[in-house]
Amino acid sequence: MRTRTGATGAMAALAAVALAAVAACSSGTSSSSPAAGASSSGNNPLSQGGSSGTVVVGSANFPEDELLAVIYAKALEAKGVKVTTKLNIGAREVYYPQIQKGTISIIPDYNGSLLTGVVDKTSKARTTAQVDAALTAKLPSTLEILNPSPATDSDSVTVTQATANKYHLKSIADLKSVAGSMVIGGPPEFKTRTDGLVGLKAYYGLTFKSFDPLDESGPITLAALKDGKVQAADVFTTTPQIITDKLVPLADPKFNFAAQNVIPLVYKPAMNATIMNTLNAVSAKLTTAALLQMDNAVIVQKADYGTVAEGFLQAEGLT
Amino acid sequence: MSFFSWAWDWVTTSANWTGSGSIPHQILAHLGYTIVPLVIAAVIAVPAGVAIGHSGRGAVAVVNLANAWRSIPTLGLLILLVVYLGFLFVTWLVPLVVLAIPPILINAYEGVAGVDPGVKDAARGMGMTSWQQVTRVEVPIALPLILVGLRTGAIFVVATATIAAYIGLGGLGRFIIDGLASNEYGPVAGGALLVVVLAVLVLAFFAVLNRLVVPAGLRSQAKASRTE
Numbered sequence: 001m002r003t004r005t006g007a008t009g010a011m012a013a014l015a016a017v018a019l020a021a022v023a024a025c026s027s028g029t030s031s032s033s034p035a036a037g038a039s040s041s042g043n044n045p046l047s048q049g050g051s052s053g054t055v056v057v058g059s060a061n062f063p064e065d066e067l068l069a070v071i072y073a074k075a076l077e078a079k080g081v082k083v084t085t086k087l088n089i090g091a092r093e094v095y096y097p098q099i100q101k102g103t104i105s106i107i108p109d110y111n112g113s114l115l116t117g118v119v120d121k122t123s124k125a126r127t128t129a130q131v132d133a134a135l136t137a138k139l140p141s142t143l144e145i146l147n148p149s150p151a152t153d154s155d156s157v158t159v160t161q162a163t164a165n166k167y168h169l170k171s172i173a174d175l176k177s178v179a180g181s182m183v184i185g186g187p188p189e190f191k192t193r194t195d196g197l198v199g200l201k202a203y204y205g206l207t208f209k210s211f212d213p214l215d216e217s218g219p220i221t222l223a224a225l226k227d228g229k230v231q232a233a234d235v236f237t238t239t240p241q242i243i244t245d246k247l248v249p250l251a252d253p254k255f256n257f258a259a260q261n262v263i264p265l266v267y268k269p270a271m272n273a274t275i276m277n278t279l280n281a282v283s284a285k286l287t288t289a290a291l292l293q294m295d296n297a298v299i300v301q302k303a304d305y306g307t308v309a310e311g312f313l314q315a316e317g318l319t
Numbered sequence: 320m321s322f323f324s325w326a327w328d329w330v331t332t333s334a335n336w337t338g339s340g341s342i343p344h345q346i347l348a349h350l351g352y353t354i355v356p357l358v359i360a361a362v363i364a365v366p367a368g369v370a371i372g373h374s375g376r377g378a379v380a381v382v383n384l385a386n387a388w389r390s391i392p393t394l395g396l397l398i399l400l401v402v403y404l405g406f407l408f409v410t411w412l413v414p415l416v417v418l419a420i421p422p423i424l425i426n427a428y429e430g431v432a433g434v435d436p437g438v439k440d441a442a443r444g445m446g447m448t449s450w451q452q453v454t455r456v457e458v459p460i461a462l463p464l465i466l467v468g469l470r471t472g473a474i475f476v477v478a479t480a481t482i483a484a485y486i487g488l489g490g491l492g493r494f495i496i497d498g499l500a501s502n503e504y505g506p507v508a509g510g511a512l513l514v515v516v517l518a519v520l521v522l523a524f525f526a527v528l529n530r531l532v533v534p535a536g537l538r539s540q541a542k543a544s545r546t547e
Contacts, residue, residue, distance in 0.1 A: 213487055220398065227406050229487070
């Protein structure tokens with residue numbers, strides 16, 4: 001099960017402090033507090049919830065989710081919806097209570113992590129349909145998920161382009177005859193968790209030569225794959241190095257890894273038909289390949305989020 | 320359950336003592352990850368510290384550099400080397416050598432620089448060459464401090480060699496990192512306990528070494544003046 005970690009803890013803490021400060025101000029009568037002024041331009045989104053004409057698009061504290069928030073926000077603006085963005089709010093534990101209260105109206109999330117992260121930690125749902133059904137059943141009445149996008153950011157068994165060509169690999173199932181000669185790498189827990197080696201054996205009948213404990217789709221895993229220290233590794237499907245290092249994430253038709261489709265989580269009272277149709281139209285055009293290209297642009301090439309988002313919306317005829 | 324009962328239960332489980340990746344296997348690997356960097360660091364830092372202490376040249380620069388050098392983050396350097404060099408022998412070796420150099424260098428320098436000027440004058444007055452002054456007088460007198468430097472370096476390295484496991488290698492860090500990743504406290508506590516045991520054995524080893532190589536007359540003197 002994927003978790004986002006990294007150098008964002010401090011940012012999350014800062015965001016939490018800022019949110020607390022803003023909330024304190026909005027409940028009082030003073031509007032001259034410097035903390036309130038710093039939070040947003042003019043209208044304080046925290047004091048209006050979703051009831052007025054403005055929707056608030058939030059994002060978690062990692063680049064891909066910020067990019068998705070900017071894409072959804074710009075698509076809404078193009079349809080004449082008044083939008084404020086609150087990017088980089090924090091981890092799910094921080095933003096989920098916010099959207100439950102309606103202080104943010106829309107946040108791009110991932111269906112599998114949303115389900116097992118906060119909604120139903122014990123859920124065994126794996127396919128997109130199962131996960132979405134479980135979410136629809138278990139989400140609080142104020143929240144709902146819109147249509148899942150085809151774009152996913154999940155764990156995967158990834159090989160180099162050279163390995164894929166050599167053994168004609170497209171899906172994890174194609175590894176059947178070669179897994180015995182391959183070393184697979186991943187985070188240490190990959191060895192024992194059910195969607196790690198255990199699931200690969202149960203669903204695809206794969207037994208690898210050995211397992212190398214590395215990191216969570218980070219620099220060590222990528223270096224090991226590039227170096228040939230491992231021939232396959234657990235890599236997230238929108239890791240920019242998939243493009244720069246020419247890697248091939250193998251398809252997972254049996255959903256060893258639970259679905260992680262990009263999906264807008266929304267606060268129901270803030271929705272109307274225009275907003276929902278616009279968000280669904282964007283989701284329908286988002287693919288893993290498109291998301292990977294855009295991640296590469298903003299993370300590796302340091303391109304501007306707004307420019308990348310507008311480029312995508314224009315190319316897909318969504319503006 | 321306390322830390323010790325977790326650690327004890329895990330260490331005394333016989334299944335953890337057999338097979339590949341077992342406790343004896345990882346202790347041996349851990350000793351390898353300790354001894355190799357320590358020997359390399361000693362070969363670099365002891366002669367360098369002695370030379371600087373003897374000549375007095377560049378002492379301020381080198382001591383300050385060595386102190387600044389201590390702030391190089393070992394884990395950060397390890398990951399940097401993995402990314403730029405890949406998985407080579409030097410990838411795990413360099414960060415541990417870097418870690419061990421400052422205490423060895425500074426103690427060797429302090430030991431030689433602190434030799435009584437009167438003794439140095441006497442050695443020169445007896446007609447000793449510069450080389451003879453260093454090898455027959457200054458290094459033997461500095462030996463207690465040189466050993467303190469080596470001991471400190473060894474403690475640093477034995478405790479930090481756990482990071483080898485971070486890049487998929489063995490050693491006692493394997494138990495700690497894998498245990499944390501799979502929420503099993505036994506191997507985490509047990510692995511940490513074994514690192515502590517190794518560190519205590521390192522101390523004992525240097526205590527014995529000190530008895531064997533330092534002349535008896537110097538041992539009492541060194542006790543009074545030692546700095547770490």
